[in-house]
Amino acid sequence: MTVPTPILQALTVSKQFPGVLALDQVDLELRAGEVHVLFGENGAGKSTLIQILAGVYSPTEGSLRFRGQPVELQGVHHARTLGISSVFQEFSLVPTLTIEENLFLGAELTNHGFLDKTELHRRADDILKQLGFPLRPRQRVQDLTRAEQQMVEIAKAFRTDLSVLILDEPTASLTDREAERLFAMIEQAKSRGVGIVYVTHRMSEIHHLANRVTVLRDGKRVATLDVAEADDERLLQLMTGRVISQVFPKIQYRPARSLLEVFGLTTTDYSVRDLSLAVRAGEVVGLAGLVGSGKSVVGRACFGLERIASGHVTFDGRDVTGRSAREMLDLGAFYLPPDRREEGLVMMRSVRENVSLPWLAARPFTRFGFLDRGSEQSKVRDVADRLNLQPRNIEHDLERLSGGNQQKVLLAKGLVSTVKLFILDEPTVGVDVGTRVAIYGFIRDLCEGGAGILLISSDLPEILHLTNRTYVMYRGDLRAELEGAQITQDRILANFFERTRG
Amino acid sequence: MDRKEAQRWVAYSTPLQRLFVRIGVLPFLLVISLIVFTTLSARFLTSENLITVARQATYLAIVAMGQMLALLTGGFDLSVGKIVAITSVITALTMAPLAAAHPDATAITLILGILAGVGAGTLVGVVNGIGVAIFNVSPFMMTLGTATISFGIALTLTSGVPVYGIPDAFGTIFSFSRIFDIPSPVYVTAGLFIAMYILLNWTRTGRYFYAVGGNLKASRLSGINTRFYLFMAYVLCGALAAVAGALLTARLQTGEANIGASMPLDSIAACVIGGVSLRGGIGSVGNVVLGAVFIGLIQNGMDLAQIQSYLQEVVIGVLLILAVIADQLRQFVMLRLKD
Numbered sequence: 001m002t003v004p005t006p007i008l009q010a011l012t013v014s015k016q017f018p019g020v021l022a023l024d025q026v027d028l029e030l031r032a033g034e035v036h037v038l039f040g041e042n043g044a045g046k047s048t049l050i051q052i053l054a055g056v057y058s059p060t061e062g063s064l065r066f067r068g069q070p071v072e073l074q075g076v077h078h079a080r081t082l083g084i085s086s087v088f089q090e091f092s093l094v095p096t097l098t099i100e101e102n103l104f105l106g107a108e109l110t111n112h113g114f115l116d117k118t119e120l121h122r123r124a125d126d127i128l129k130q131l132g133f134p135l136r137p138r139q140r141v142q143d144l145t146r147a148e149q150q151m152v153e154i155a156k157a158f159r160t161d162l163s164v165l166i167l168d169e170p171t172a173s174l175t176d177r178e179a180e181r182l183f184a185m186i187e188q189a190k191s192r193g194v195g196i197v198y199v200t201h202r203m204s205e206i207h208h209l210a211n212r213v214t215v216l217r218d219g220k221r222v223a224t225l226d227v228a229e230a231d232d233e234r235l236l237q238l239m240t241g242r243v244i245s246q247v248f249p250k251i252q253y254r255p256a257r258s259l260l261e262v263f264g265l266t267t268t269d270y271s272v273r274d275l276s277l278a279v280r281a282g283e284v285v286g287l288a289g290l291v292g293s294g295k296s297v298v299g300r301a302c303f304g305l306e307r308i309a310s311g312h313v314t315f316d317g318r319d320v321t322g323r324s325a326r327e328m329l330d331l332g333a334f335y336l337p338p339d340r341r342e343e344g345l346v347m348m349r350s351v352r353e354n355v356s357l358p359w360l361a362a363r364p365f366t367r368f369g370f371l372d373r374g375s376e377q378s379k380v381r382d383v384a385d386r387l388n389l390q391p392r393n394i395e396h397d398l399e400r401l402s403g404g405n406q407q408k409v410l411l412a413k414g415l416v417s418t419v420k421l422f423i424l425d426e427p428t429v430g431v432d433v434g435t436r437v438a439i440y441g442f443i444r445d446l447c448e449g450g451a452g453i454l455l456i457s458s459d460l461p462e463i464l465h466l467t468n469r470t471y472v473m474y475r476g477d478l479r480a481e482l483e484g485a486q487i488t489q490d491r492i493l494a495n496f497f498e499r500t501r502g
Numbered sequence: 503m504d505r506k507e508a509q510r511w512v513a514y515s516t517p518l519q520r521l522f523v524r525i526g527v528l529p530f531l532l533v534i535s536l537i538v539f540t541t542l543s544a545r546f547l548t549s550e551n552l553i554t555v556a557r558q559a560t561y562l563a564i565v566a567m568g569q570m571l572a573l574l575t576g577g578f579d580l581s582v583g584k585i586v587a588i589t590s591v592i593t594a595l596t597m598a599p600l601a602a603a604h605p606d607a608t609a610i611t612l613i614l615g616i617l618a619g620v621g622a623g624t625l626v627g628v629v630n631g632i633g634v635a636i637f638n639v640s641p642f643m644m645t646l647g648t649a650t651i652s653f654g655i656a657l658t659l660t661s662g663v664p665v666y667g668i669p670d671a672f673g674t675i676f677s678f679s680r681i682f683d684i685p686s687p688v689y690v691t692a693g694l695f696i697a698m699y700i701l702l703n704w705t706r707t708g709r710y711f712y713a714v715g716g717n718l719k720a721s722r723l724s725g726i727n728t729r730f731y732l733f734m735a736y737v738l739c740g741a742l743a744a745v746a747g748a749l750l751t752a753r754l755q756t757g758e759a760n761i762g763a764s765m766p767l768d769s770i771a772a773c774v775i776g777g778v779s780l781r782g783g784i785g786s787v788g789n790v791v792l793g794a795v796f797i798g799l800i801q802n803g804m805d806l807a808q809i810q811s812y813l814q815e816v817v818i819g820v821l822l823i824l825a826v827i828a829d830q831l832r833q834f835v836m837l838r839l840k841d
Contacts, residue, residue, distance in 0.1 A: 305723075326725035335723065343723055346716030348783045357713055358724035360706045370704045413724070 005068065007032050007195045008053065008084065008164050013062035015048050022048040024219040025062065030164065030195040035186060035209045038199045040216035040239055041432060046199045049216070050166050053197060054086035055079030067163075085157030086166035091149055095142035099152050100124035102141055103159055127155050131185065147181060154185065165189060166197045171205065171291045179292040180475075183209060201239075201430075203232050203460045204290055207493055215239055232489055236461050240433045247437055248465035249444040254282040255468070259421045259452040260302065260333070265311035271297045273476045274311070279421065279452045284443060286463040286470030287456040288492055294476040295456050296338060299423045302454075303328050303335040316420065329358050334414035338426035338456075344410045351394040351401075351409050352380045359417045383412045388438060404435030411439060422446060425456040440466060464489060472496065523835050526777050527828040528789055531821070532796055539803030546806050553685065559798030560691040561586075561746045561753075562768055566776075566794045567698050567787060568742030569769035571735040575715040576782030577634060577641030579736060581649035582743040582769055585623040586762030588652040589747030591660050593619030594757020598667030608671050615672070619751070620744040626652050627740015631733035645736075649766075656759035665757030676752035687749050691791075694742065698787045711735055715782025771818065772797055775825040 008030040015023040023045045030036050038046045051057045053064070055073035064071050066082060073079045076086070093102050103124045109116040124137040133151045141149060150170060157165055167186075171179045186196060186209060198209060206213055206227065213230045215222045215238040222238045233244055240247060260279040265272055272294045279285045289295040300306045302313050304324045312321040315331055328335070337343040345354050356365050356376050364375040380394050387408045391401075398406055407428070414422055424443070428436045443466060447453055457463055463470055470487050472480045472495040479495040482488075522530060539546040565582050572579040597615035604611065626648050633644035679686045702708035710731045713721045722728050743765070751757055776793030778785030797818065804814045 303723075324725070325723055326727070329725040337720075337723060343717075343719040346713050346720055346783060348779070349712060349716050353709065353712070357709075357721070357726070360709060366706060370700075371706060371709065373704070 005032070006030055006065075007067055009065040010049070010053065010059075011063050011065065013049070013052060013059040013064070015045075015052060015057060016060040022219055023052070023059070026216070026219070026221045028053075028197075028214055028221070029224075030197060031211075032163070032193045032195050033190050034211040035190060035196045035198050037206050037210040037213045038197060038216060039201065039206065039213050039235060041201065044216040044239075045219040046216055047168065048219075050086065050168060050197060050199055053079075053164070054084065054088075054166050080157075080160060083161050083163035084166070085160075085162055085164070086168070087150065087153045087157065087170060088168045091153050093141045093149060093152060096140065098138050098140055099128075099135055099144075099155075100137035102152055103127065103137075103156050107159070127158055131155055131158060132188065133185075147179075150182065151185070162189070162194055164195050164197070166199075168199045169201075170198070171200070171202070179290060202291070202458045203235060204458055204493070204496055206230060206235070208290070208496070217241060232461050232464070240436075242433065244461070244465065247433070247440065248461070249441055251284060251444045251466065251468070252448050253284070253468040254448075254450075256281040256450070259316055260423075260454065261314045262298070262302065263312050263314075265298070265301060265313065266309045267297055267301055268307040268309045270309075271476050272301065272306075275473075275476075275478050276311075277471050277478070277481075279454050281420065281452045282447060282450050283469060284447050284453045284455055284467045286467035286487070287454060287473065288460070288463045288470055288496075289458075289473035289479075290496055291458055292475075293473040293496075295473045296425055297476075298473075299335060299425045299454065299456050302423060303333065305335075329417075332418060332420040333423065334358075334419045334421070335423045336410060336414065336425060336427055338429060340406055340410045345398050345406060347398045350397050351384065351389065351412075352377060354398060354409055355380045355383060355394075355412045355416055358413055362417070379416050380412070383415045386415070387412055387442070402432075404431040407431045407435060408438065411442060415442075419451065421452045421454070423454045423456070426458065427455070428457075428459065428462065460489060460492060463487070463492065522828075523832055526789070526832060527825050528775055528777065528792055528796065531775070531825065532792065532799070535796065535800050535803060539799070539807065542803065543806040546803055551802070551806070553683065555795070555798050555802045556688050557685040558802060559795045560687040561750050562765070562772060562797060563691050563791045563794035564694055564746040564749070565743050565765050566769040566772035566790050567694060568739035569766075570773050570776075570778055570785055570787060570790045571711060571742075572641065572739045573715075573770070573773050573778045573780065574711045574782060574785055575732055575735045576718070577732075577735075578645070578770060578780075579627075579630060579641065579739045579743075580645040580766045581626055581630060581652060582739065583762035583765035584649040584652035584656070585626045585740055585743040586747035586750060586765055587759050588626065588656045589619040589623035589744040590751040590754075590761055591619075591656040591665060591757045591759050592622040593748050593751045594665035594668050595659060597669060597672065598665060598757075601667055601669045608669050611669055612672055612675075615668075616748050619748050620741065623744025623747055624737065624741040627737045627743070630740060631736035634736055635729045635732035653759065660757065660759050662759060666755075668751070668755055668757070670755075672752045673755045676749055687753070690745070690749060694745065695787065695791055702787055707731065707734065712783055717783075768797060768818075769794075771822045774829075775822065777829060 006029045010026060010028040012025045012027060013023055014021065014025050026045065026049060028049065038049060040046050048057065052059050055076045055078055058073065064073065094105065100120055104120055109120050121137055128135050128137060133155060135148060135151060141152060144152065170182055189196060200206065210227045212224060212226055213235065214224045215235065217239060237243060258278055258280050262275060262277050265275045275298060287295045287298060297306055301308055304322060308322050312319055314320060315333055320328065320331065341347060359365055360371065364372060364379060366372060384392060384394050389405055389408055398409060401409065411427065428439055443453060455462065455467060464487060467487060469483045471478055472492055474495060482491055545551055565586065569579055569582060593615045596618040597611050600611040600614060629648050630645050633639040634641050676686055681689065710721065710726050713726060714728050714731045718728055747762065750761060772793035773785065773790050774780065775796060776789035778790060800817065801814060804817065
């Protein structure tokens with residue numbers, strides 16, 4: 001078998017920003033028809049690298065080669081004319097315009113100086129049909145779901161002859177089934193010989209999509225692997241530079257009475273169907289699945305945030321189906337949302353105010369109807385110390401904290417009151433290894449202290465190393481329940497995807 | 503400007519510049535305006551004139567404290583001016599016939615008049631709250647709508663003519679009387695200020711206003727009844743504007759449908775100059791009152807310096823914009839310092 005010629009190559013590329021060397025002599029080689037995953041923690045240099053490939057930045061050192069020829073990209077537009085298109089997390093669509101207007105924005109078709117709307121419509125329709133997207137060219141972009149908007153963004157890339165497609169964490173904000181559709185589209189592009197650079201920090205997606213993986217750490221390329229050699233332990237070790245045992249603590253599980261029980265849960269939008277699970281005190285129960293498998297919906301439904309069509313939820317022996325967040329908190333259940341900026345934290349307020357927010361109604365935070373700011377302060381300071389929050393000043397507003405410390409504050413909200421059950425949805429998303437280790441340590445302490453933990457996660461190693469029991473979901477259905485030694489990468493992955501794929 | 507530059511800026515900045523970053527633009531504006539107007543007019547820096555400023559600023563200060571609540575929750579209230587108007591009209595329409603029928607029962611007349619007027623004004627706030635919190639109408643449309651409705655009702659009730667016949671005692675007690683040389687409305691304002699300070703800093707309700715405006719979803723997940731607190735913000739805003747309307751009626755001795763027209767913008771200006779974020783979640787009531795005092799101060803100063811009232815509008819507009827730009831500059835530096 002001959003090695004296919006690379007379409008796009010980065011040769012010892014470096015990028016110096018004022019004060020930071022974001023990329024340090026990185027090589028990357030993208031072949032036609034492959035999905036090449038860039039993997040690494042936040043700040044490892046993934047985004048800088050793709051922005052160089054997409055023509056946003058020019059490298060301080062090193063060069064790019066396109067189809068074997070040296071090339072200097074003059075900007076995103078220049079890259080696009082060469083067939084290098086990128087879809088970043090921030091979309092470049094005008095929401096009030098239609099799909100066809102967006103597709104040809106900046107390259108409108110004209111006839112004697114007037115817009116040629118018929119031709120525009122025909123071509124837009126062609127592109128969408130070719131890609132097999134279920135979209136109509138005259139739909140307004142603002143009426144589309146996030147996944148559909150992403151399709152438009154991708155269709156825009158296909159407007160010209162596409163040879164390289166760069167996707168930056170495309171599943172980050174996709175929900176139900178949207179991710180699956182995206183994956184199908186990627187397969188299709190692959191078969192047409194498009195080379196795809198795919199940035200992610202989700203290991204499950206690597207196994208699903210990738211041909212090769214390049215791992216970055218601290219701006220350097222650590223390794224490039226074929227997906228066959230890229231098992232999770234290896235990837236995690238390469239990404240963090242630590243061995244697994246240093247990252248994940250050993251947890252003593254002492255499963256006791258049942259805390260959370262879900263029977264035949266079906267949500268009104270059918271993103272979860274007939275699901276049953278149980279979490280006992282003193283154990284960490286995993287809930288695994290791809291993005292869009294409905295695993296997040298389960299946590300939300302237990303906390304009164306999703307409408308339940310049928311089935312019921314009990315907590316600590318009482319029926320709590322459809323109870324509000326307030327009631328669940330008062331009963332001793334805490335839910336940690338996956339997106340701290342969106343739903344978790346009040347960014348412009350202080351650490352103190354954020355941590356105490358769910359519990360202000362009760363002692364010690366309120367006394368005789370007024371806030372007891374003294375005991376609020378000491379209580380929050382205690383938790384900040386336990387979590388080793390940096391900086392230690394609890395009066396700082398959250399904007400001024402690093403992502404890892406913000407995540408610690410989010411967790412701290414569950415630690416200032418007596419909480420029996422923690423529902424943690426992606427508790428380590430977008431944090432550095434240090435914080436990750438700290439959060440895992442806390443999960444252990446909480447579990448060994450007798451709390452029940454439902455760990456909802458797309459991060460496979462988290463599920464493998466922290467849970468004593470794990471449920472796997474696929475497209476809204478419960479696929480498997482694994483216990484103890486049954487929790488292996490192969491068994492989980494086998495349930496992540498269509499059964500027919502083996 | 504990145505973090506390095508910001509640090510360099512701090513290293514080379516003067517103590518004055520650093521003070522600006524710490525305390526904001528408002529204290530500087532106050533000092534500058536004091537100096538400017540003192541040099542422009544000899545009458546400016548006299549105790550009598552400063553007392554006049556304090557009394558003039560009370561009405562705006564009270565309305566601005568209410569406006570602040572709407573701003574904290576991420577909205578605003580454009581109906582405060584017309585709440586002032588309808589309160590004035592209802593107060594006068596209640597008092598006038600009562601005073602005519604029972605000239606001796608002044609106390610009851612005053613109490614009933616104030617209750618009716620403030621109640622009517624507060625009711626507008628209740629409607630605003632229902633629209634914004636329950637029906638998710640944008641605060642802009644909701645309060646613009648109720649402003650028009652209130653104005654229409656006030657005009658219909660009075661046919662556009664001032665309502666006379668308010669007992670003199672109303673003006674005497676709530677406007678002209680002085681205790682220790684300080685006019686009575688200033689005491690009312692001070693009392694409301696203390697109540698607001700306690701509400702915002704020492705009660706759950708106050709904390710929730712900040713949280714709901716800062717991040718509605720996070721507040722809901724923290725078990726806060728976000729609709730209720732949104733609703734309450736508009737009710738309290740309406741009630742405060744109504745109190746200002748009653749005090750203003752005492753001052754004018756008539757019920758007027760045409761007062762308060764500049765209140766919505768002036769109150770938002772006072773809040774913004776006082777550092778309240780238009781995106782919600784940030785602001786302190788002390789600075790809001792200072793912002794209102796500042797606006798009163800420059801209006802008074804320009805009057806004394808015999809600057810035309812039309813031109814005064816221009817000056818206030820310019821100052822407002824400059825204050826916002828200065829504040830953004832400050833946020834920018836602060837954010838990049840991260841200690």
